[in-house]
Amino acid sequence: MKILCAGIKTYDIPPDYSGMVLPDKPKLKFLNKVPNLKKAKKEKKKLRDIQGPAQAANTFTAGNYAIVAMGGGYIHWGHIEMIRLTINRKMDARSTFAKWRINAPYKPITRKGLGQRMGGGKGAIDHYVTPVRCGRLVVEVGGRVELGEVEPILTEVAKKLPFPAKVVSRESLAAMQAEQEEKELNNQNRWTFREVARGNMLGIRKVLSPFDLHNHGRFTGKFHLPGRV
Amino acid sequence: MAATLCGKLLTKPGWLPLTQCGRVRHMSKSVTRHRRPMHIIKQKLLAVTEYIPPRRVAAGAYPSQDKKVEESGLVLILKKEVEKVFEDCKMIAVLQNNGSNSEDMLTLRHRLHKHGLIVKFFPNEVIRTFLKDSQYCNMAPLFIGHTVLIVSKQGKVKEMLSTLRGSPQMVLLGACIDGTLLSAQGVQHYAKLPSVTTVQGELVSGLTMLTSRTASMLQHHPAHLSALLRQYVRQQEAPAAEPGAKAGEVEGAVA
Numbered sequence: 001m002k003i004l005c006a007g008i009k010t011y012d013i014p015p016d017y018s019g020m021v022l023p024d025k026p027k028l029k030f031l032n033k034v035p036n037l038k039k040a041k042k043e044k045k046k047l048r049d050i051q052g053p054a055q056a057a058n059t060f061t062a063g064n065y066a067i068v069a070m071g072g073g074y075i076h077w078g079h080i081e082m083i084r085l086t087i088n089r090k091m092d093a094r095s096t097f098a099k100w101r102i103n104a105p106y107k108p109i110t111r112k113g114l115g116q117r118m119g120g121g122k123g124a125i126d127h128y129v130t131p132v133r134c135g136r137l138v139v140e141v142g143g144r145v146e147l148g149e150v151e152p153i154l155t156e157v158a159k160k161l162p163f164p165a166k167v168v169s170r171e172s173l174a175a176m177q178a179e180q181e182e183k184e185l186n187n188q189n190r191w192t193f194r195e196v197a198r199g200n201m202l203g204i205r206k207v208l209s210p211f212d213l214h215n216h217g218r219f220t221g222k223f224h225l226p227g228r229v
Numbered sequence: 230m231a232a233t234l235c236g237k238l239l240t241k242p243g244w245l246p247l248t249q250c251g252r253v254r255h256m257s258k259s260v261t262r263h264r265r266p267m268h269i270i271k272q273k274l275l276a277v278t279e280y281i282p283p284r285r286v287a288a289g290a291y292p293s294q295d296k297k298v299e300e301s302g303l304v305l306i307l308k309k310e311v312e313k314v315f316e317d318c319k320m321i322a323v324l325q326n327n328g329s330n331s332e333d334m335l336t337l338r339h340r341l342h343k344h345g346l347i348v349k350f351f352p353n354e355v356i357r358t359f360l361k362d363s364q365y366c367n368m369a370p371l372f373i374g375h376t377v378l379i380v381s382k383q384g385k386v387k388e389m390l391s392t393l394r395g396s397p398q399m400v401l402l403g404a405c406i407d408g409t410l411l412s413a414q415g416v417q418h419y420a421k422l423p424s425v426t427t428v429q430g431e432l433v434s435g436l437t438m439l440t441s442r443t444a445s446m447l448q449h450h451p452a453h454l455s456a457l458l459r460q461y462v463r464q465q466e467a468p469a470a471e472p473g474a475k476a477g478e479v480e481g482a483v484a
Contacts, residue, residue, distance in 0.1 A: 047261060183280055186282075187280055188281040189278060189279060189280060189281040191277050191278050197274075204271075204274060206270075207271045208271060212271075217271075223264055225275075228279070229280045
């Protein structure tokens with residue numbers, strides 16, 4: 001027996017992009033490989049600049065989707081070019097725009113020349129990098145698009161970055177933050193890192209760094225320890 | 230170098246000397262490729278302070294009901310056995326087994342067996358699944374840890390308590406006797422009560438005494454009865470000046 005059935009399919013209402021205005025130049029800008037300085041100065045390593053959570057550019061501005069760093073690291077000019085070329089090539093410039101959330105490489109990295117004997121002072125500046133902390137947005141994408149359209153492009157890029165990174169939307173980032181807050185609020189463990197470290201229980205601060213007082217054991221150096229509160 | 234650094238840092242007010250001395254850099258720490266080895270005490274701290282999610286189910290006797298596990302054959306058989314025990318037995322006592330060895334258990338079983346009491350072991354999970362749907366659901370909080378059931382078809386509470394006095398490893402948690410859930414204290418009170426037949430006998434004797442006394446009074450000589458009645462009439466006619474004394478007189482007469 002053949003059963004025929006007829007029905008009406010109700011589609012989801014598409015999102016309303018009526019108020020969306022695309023910028024004049026929707027594509028990613030070219031970023032300089034070397035900053036335009038009068039006199040380039042050698043700097044110390046300053047590993048602090050990739051340690052701990054990001055204080056800047058950790059929220060959305062114009063776009064709706066972004067690549068967020070889940071750990072600290074240095075982005076080279078090559079990475080920046082890779083991101084720029086991939087996104088600019090694959091995104092639809094008529095409906096989408098992309099925006100940098102990182103600065104052009106500004107931190108000098110020095111190297112000694114090949115075959116040089118040790119000593120003789122600090123080497124010459126070799127290249128420049130951009131330090132990125134955990135939680136910083138790298139690029140933002142927005143416009144008249146949904147996440148499904150830009151996600152493959154952004155994941156492809158996120159895989160190639162020198163730190164763990166993932167694609168988030170405004171909602172998923174807010175959900176991540178809300179989940180973290182909720183975890184902190186409803187933690188059933190009475191012993192929290194915060195209290196133990198602050199109270200210096202059993203002289204524990206002997207083995208803790210001052211950063212642990214702020215980060216509550218959620219970071220070790222540039223690495224983010226997920227699942228900790 | 231370290232000493233000079235320490236000296237510099239120690240002079241700063243408000244800085245913890247111990248912490249800062251521990252933080253003096255003795256070697257290069259510029260490796261960022263891998264995680265630097267963590268101090269063992271910090272590792273322990275991280276392990277102690279791990280996030281513990283809140284339990285979904287409100288604190289109760291039952292484990293979480295989220296997962297549906299297929300019951301094995303053994304569990305089904307045990308479940309049937311539990312059902313049978315709860316159906317047949319008049320007394321079901323729940324005891325906590327505090328590490329009694331097999332010898333103790335054997336002697337206990339032997340002693341209990343003399344009175345027709347049987348020791349039963351069931352997994353708590355099985356019992357809980359049975360209790361959840363049954364009328365005995367309030368017994369569920371008793372089944373935590375090592376629990377042992379002592380069952381009997383006749384409620385031999387007194388014998389059970391006297392036997393248990395000899396084995397301190399077994400702690401009575403509660404019992405279900407004649408469909409009534411009793412605490413350990415309640416069981417002891419219950420054991421002190423006389424048996425049902427004695428109470429019934431007392432009641433019957435109390436009831437029969439009244440009738441027997443009436444019958445014996447009727448069997449007295451009619452002259453005695455008529456004298457009593459005459460006395461009663463006289464009391465009624467006389468002014469009620471001294472009712473107490475009269476009543477006492479009448480009662481004395483009746484006795």
